[in-house]
Amino acid sequence: MSQPSRAEVCAVAIADTFAGDGEIFVSPIGLLPQIGARLAKATSAPDLLMTDGVAPLVANVLPVSGDDRPAPVVEGWLPYRKVFELLWWGRRHVMMGATQIDRFGNQNIACIGDHARPKAMLLGMRGAPGNTISHPTSYWVPNHSTKTFVPKVDVVSGLGYDRAAALGPRAARFHDVRRVVSNLGVFDFATPDHRMRVASLHPGVSREEVVASTGFELAIPDAVPTTRAPTDAELRWLREVIDPENLRASEVRA
């Protein structure tokens, strides 16, 4: 196997986000999350339930290109109304994008600027408020910079730890922002006040680079781990089954 690309390291880091999830429904939103979740299902988390991107729940691992080979094995039906049921039930882990994210994991996908008259209208709230207060949430940010990792998000669509704490332990008891995976590293909130911490940096990424690319102060352990390299088996899944067309390279370079 040739050297893993940065995109492949990211895919494996995303897969590891779902590794301990057991038999729950995962909603990976976006290309790299789709690739990573399928990799998890193929390797460390075979019991995950996933759709093909629309309503059918598919039991086998399919390519992200939408190619119908192998034929999808449909094991269930999950139209949007049932997605909402599952998410309020809590048996779900979502990975969303974030146009902005702050040190407590507050996420913005709604708009940039003042909500009444935004500079840039983005997706709107979508499912972020309900997701983040109902079940585990992780984030994928392919362009780690001071524009995406900001001191304060313009609009809070996904709930972060400081605001969850302010709601009190009962209201926020299902709030669980697990990890943020970016093109530079993996981040979690395993600090006393749930500030974002460097969990690992991808091979070739320096502490200085991540600090310069982040608009707030990260908690950084004295010895920063390196994100683990993909195994040969994982690289085969990625290169031969899940993403043979290398779409992943369009989202993360190098």
Next chain:
Amino acid sequence: MDKRTTLAEAVASLRDGMTIGIGGWGSRRKPMALVREILRSPLRDLTLVSYGGPDVGLLCAAGKVRKVVYGFVSLDSIPLEPHFRSARQAGAIDTMELDEGMFQWGLQAAAYRLPFLPTRAGLGTDVLRINPELRTVRSPYADGEELVAMPALTLDAALVHMNRADAAGNGQYLGPDPYFDDLFCMAAKLRFMTCEKLVRTEDFLKEGSLHTLLIHRLMVDGVIETPNGAHFTECPPDYGRDEAFQREYADSARDAAAWQAFASRYLSLESERAYQEAVRKR
């Protein structure tokens, strides 16, 4: 009862300032023939309630809209709806921007004739800041939990598009997802359903299982057969999204001249039939 009517008659029963719910989701199975008929009408000051797609974008671009109630507005393959973005960035419309599940809950409350339904969705986020009319409610039971009281989204009218329908107003979807079209109808006083094909009641089960009969005739006031009526949104299994046309539509948000050209080519025509003709000829 024969509920067959026409696009013109249906839209003539709508009034300025009405709150209109539009079924489908994003750029999927939208009642576009009815949306186009509204574009041809003098209707204005509408409040739209929609899992928004080009229905919202077109009506905003044409200046028909006072307010939009939404969780997102997207063209799916083009994630951001460019005409809706322009309207938002110009400050041209009022908004009630919600979590997608809260939105469903609002329709559900209206359908059940409840003033609100409780939910955790929205707590702690800016949904409550940008919609100051939203209130919370405390559980009267021992837990005492505080929840968002999502108010009923009661509609003056609902517009939905099905694959098949009969003259009595029963409707059948044959695609993968019913979306929330039944809830839109139950939340509304006046309900119009377009369909790809009008069929005899006894023919429904030839094309889909019992479970595809989503809309019941007591939920519908008027039925209109509009072949290709969801164009350019998808309406599987009858047809997929017309991606080339959708790109043309999205490009028309570039500037006023581009919009004028698009509108005069496709929208300022005398009828839905003329629209379909223009789409075929391009």
